[in-house]
Amino acid sequence: MRVVYVDGFKVRNLTGDMDFNVFHGPKVSWYSPWFIPKGELWIEKRVKNETKFLIKSESLEKGLYKKIGDYRRARRKMTEILCEKNGRNFVTKKFRKGKITIKIVNGEIVRKTLDPSFVAGGHGLIYPWYISKREIWLDGKLDPKELKYILTHEKHEYRLMEKGMAYNKAHDRACAVEKELRAKDGVAFYPKKNPIDPLHFIKI
Numbered sequence: 001m002r003v004v005y006v007d008g009f010k011v012r013n014l015t016g017d018m019d020f021n022v023f024h025g026p027k028v029s030w031y032s033p034w035f036i037p038k039g040e041l042w043i044e045k046r047v048k049n050e051t052k053f054l055i056k057s058e059s060l061e062k063g064l065y066k067k068i069g070d071y072r073r074a075r076r077k078m079t080e081i082l083c084e085k086n087g088r089n090f091v092t093k094k095f096r097k098g099k100i101t102i103k104i105v106n107g108e109i110v111r112k113t114l115d116p117s118f119v120a121g122g123h124g125l126i127y128p129w130y131i132s133k134r135e136i137w138l139d140g141k142l143d144p145k146e147l148k149y150i151l152t153h154e155k156h157e158y159r160l161m162e163k164g165m166a167y168n169k170a171h172d173r174a175c176a177v178e179k180e181l182r183a184k185d186g187v188a189f190y191p192k193k194n195p196i197d198p199l200h201f202i203k204i
Contacts, residue, residue, distance in 0.1 A: 001025060001041050003051065008044040009143040013182055016190035018153065018175040021119035022047045022107075023054040030062040046141050050108055057082055057116035075117050076129065082116045092140050100134055100158065102151065107139035121150045125161045145187070153178040 011020050017033050025041035026032045036042050043051060057078060064074040090109035095102050110118045114130045120142065124133040131137055136154045138147050157174035161167060182188035 001028065002039060003041045003043060005045040005048055006042050007143075008046070009146050009187075011042075012146075013188035014190075016179055016188070018178050022050075023058050025058075028055065028062065029058050030065045044142070046143065047108065050111070053082075053112065053116075057111070061117060075115065078116045079114065083113050085113055088113070097155070100136055100155070101132075103135060103137050104140040104147070105137050107141045110137070110139075121154045123154050123158045125158055126167055149178050149182055152181055 008020065008022065012018060015033070015035055017035075019031065020033050020042075022044040023029065023041070024032050024036055026036065026038050028041060041055070043054060047054065060081065061074060061078055064077050065071060068074045068077065088109050090106045090113070091103050092106060093104040107118060115122075115127065118127075118137075119139065121136065121138045122131055123136045124131040136151065136158060138150055138154070140147075142150070153174045156177045157167075157170045160170035160173060165173075179188065179190065183190065
């Protein structure tokens, strides 16, 4: 498999796939987007130094998901296997939005100590075993320009789940809201249909 480092901000803006995060690849990831060619692993360039850990965790996650059949249980099992507590401070900034505390975190530390699959962001209603109920975390290793859109996604998803909506539905609606905001701001251009050839022009 060939490792290709990409600008994740551009990938999401040009494909409309809000579920593309720091690592994906056929035969390795349990989820692999349509635009990644066979034989390639795409990794967000901003987490290049985590390459070995990401390949290990993705391979393990896929195997555990296949064996256990429950995504959240598989993630918690991954934490038991891969994470090591080291007491490092991973919060780089925090502020409040109404009743919610927003924390900008060092995603690398979070992945290696709390949750190997933590990407982009998360909140206490979906990851209650390590995020407090009224908190939203954003991965500060990503492009700062992108945090606005990830926060919009997480806030919308949180509100819907707080009202009782299941995660899958809330996540899909939050993705739609995020995509609309990216397009409104002029940072995103989504293809009307999947192109025949992979989007090689977005590679670094």
